Amino acid sequence: MTAALKNYHARMQRVLEHIDQHLDGELNLEALSDVAAFSKYHFHRQFTALFGLSLHRYIQLARMKRASYQLAFRDAISVTEIAMDAGYEAPDAFARAFRQRFGQSPQVFRKSPDWEPWLAAFGPFDNARRKRMQKTYTAQDVTIRELPPTTVAIMQHQGDPATLGTTIQRFIAWRKSVGLNPKISATFNIFHSDPRMTPPAEFRLDLCARTDRPVEPNVEGVRSGTIPGGRCAVLRVVGEVDDLEPAALYLYRDWLPSSGEELGDFPLYCQHITLFPDASAHEVVKELFLPLK
Incomplete structure (x- = not known):
């Protein structure tokens, strides 16, 4: 360009x-x-x-x-x-x-x-936001961090990505019922499958909220879990409300082969630093974590 x-x-x-x-x-x-x-x-x-x-x-x-x-x-x-x-x-x-x-x-x-x-x-x-003005990432945008384990409450979304919004609504309602406000309880997503390569019925994504409290039995099926600690490649993504695909693609296609690193045994995941619509769309911040050996 x-x-x-x-x-x-x-x-x-x-x-x-x-x-x-x-x-x-x-x-x-x-x-x-x-x-x-x-x-x-x-x-x-x-x-x-x-x-x-x-x-x-x-x-x-x-x-x-x-x-x-x-x-x-x-x-x-x-x-x-x-x-x-x-x-x-x-x-x-x-x-x-x-x-x-x-x-x-x-x-x-x-x-x-x-x-x-x-x-x-x-x-x-x-399409106007992400295809015409798509951000270009470089190796300087990626840092490697040593992270502690994070205990979380997990609600699993299984099925068509188009229905993810309904699962998010349920998760928000459950968080409110137990007092896990996003301002004090960090929000994560764990990506178990790639929506481009996975049949809709088999798509899986976990919605997570950090908590040190045990998760009581509940009708929503929320359970306790842990995001393991260890080394991660971290890419900060700014201004993408819904689409992390370009950032994930950069990590897998460009950064990883040239880094000399090997992948760990946990899926790609992200933390929501700021959330839309509380923040303006261009101010939404997420950090994408690629676990490494």
Whole structure:
């Protein structure tokens, strides 16, 4: 990539970060073209050409993605608050737009989300964020750490990755019931299978919360477990809400063969340092751990 193209992409990346930070505010063409330092007369076409969807639609989808996360995973926030934060003057206008896009009212989605149309609706948005402006990793981004064992409570997700959101809802509800707030209890995922290579019915991922307390028998099937200590290659990932695939691919395809290291006997896992929608999308931080011998 030429220096000029890198600079062009960096200016567009500033726009995406500005949108993330100001979803509650005014996001007009003139202000955003100023952020990118491009002419307002051409910026809309530049944005559409690079990202594959219009600026207006991108902003709508960014607001709707945050709203849907708040509905599904943050039940302390009212539907009215979520509607206002998404830029709607009244809850009924938000409800119409939400139903039109996802096929469910906000209230129904909050209770029992249908994730398949949700994933389909955000396909163009997710593609714009991760494919057009994908981060490039280097060996300097990877550190090797010696880590202590971590005792955790584990809820297993087994089945289609498209239904993972429902398992997350159940896990959040269980954590609340036992007082494992993410602010004091670190959140981990253990990746037992690759969704690209695994039949949907066989896909497995563990949702984990750090705890030193024993896990009492429960109807949700949450059990005690341990993330073993030892040496790990660690890659810090910033600004990816849902997709860790590029970072994982870099570790396996590029970093590992050139490092001289050998893999350990525990799956790839990650820790969520900050969580969306509590943090803006570009401020979400995860650390990806590749266990080593």
